[in-house]
Amino acid sequence: MTHSYTHTSRRHRQGPARRIGRTLALVLPVVLVLSGTLAVASVNWTGATGSTLTTASQDISEPAKARAPQDVLRDALLVELQQKDPGIALTHLQQEVDRRPSLTKHCVSIARALGRAAVEHYGPARAQSFARPVCDTAFAAGVAESV
Numbered sequence: 001m002t003h004s005y006t007h008t009s010r011r012h013r014q015g016p017a018r019r020i021g022r023t024l025a026l027v028l029p030v031v032l033v034l035s036g037t038l039a040v041a042s043v044n045w046t047g048a049t050g051s052t053l054t055t056a057s058q059d060i061s062e063p064a065k066a067r068a069p070q071d072v073l074r075d076a077l078l079v080e081l082q083q084k085d086p087g088i089a090l091t092h093l094q095q096e097v098d099r100r101p102s103l104t105k106h107c108v109s110i111a112r113a114l115g116r117a118a119v120e121h122y123g124p125a126r127a128q129s130f131a132r133p134v135c136d137t138a139f140a141a142g143v144a145e146s147v
Helices: 002-013 015-042 052-061 069-083 086-099 101-122 124-128 138-146
Strands: none
Touching: 069 086, 069 101, 086 101, 101 124, 101 138, 124 138
16 A cells, blocks of 8 residues: 555656646657758758848848948039039049048049039030049049040
8 A cells, every 4th residue: 555655646746747847848849840940941042142031131231331431422422513513522522532541542433433423414515614633634534434
């Protein structure tokens, strides 16, 4: 009789804990296998960029990339050229190059871009009237390239 008493009390004391343990032992591996399978299935293994996940991650990371100072300056001056006139944009280009000498090596390309944009916005004759010796007359070269 001692044997059945011990067996009954042990069973009674560990009943709910044992059931929870058994449930976890059966459910947890299933959950892990399913989540792993879903993770592997959602990866784009082909390398193509058509995947929704890849496209979303690219859209998020693009604004985080820093733009080069010369690109920022060029874009700002192109907007200024459209809103005001090329003369003001060229003056500001010269001021920025004087203020930040590291932009000197980009001055010619920026001035040419301004010259091409001036031709598009004002026409060749009027664009040429804004030419001045900023960056070795690169603005005039940009105007001439667009004609």
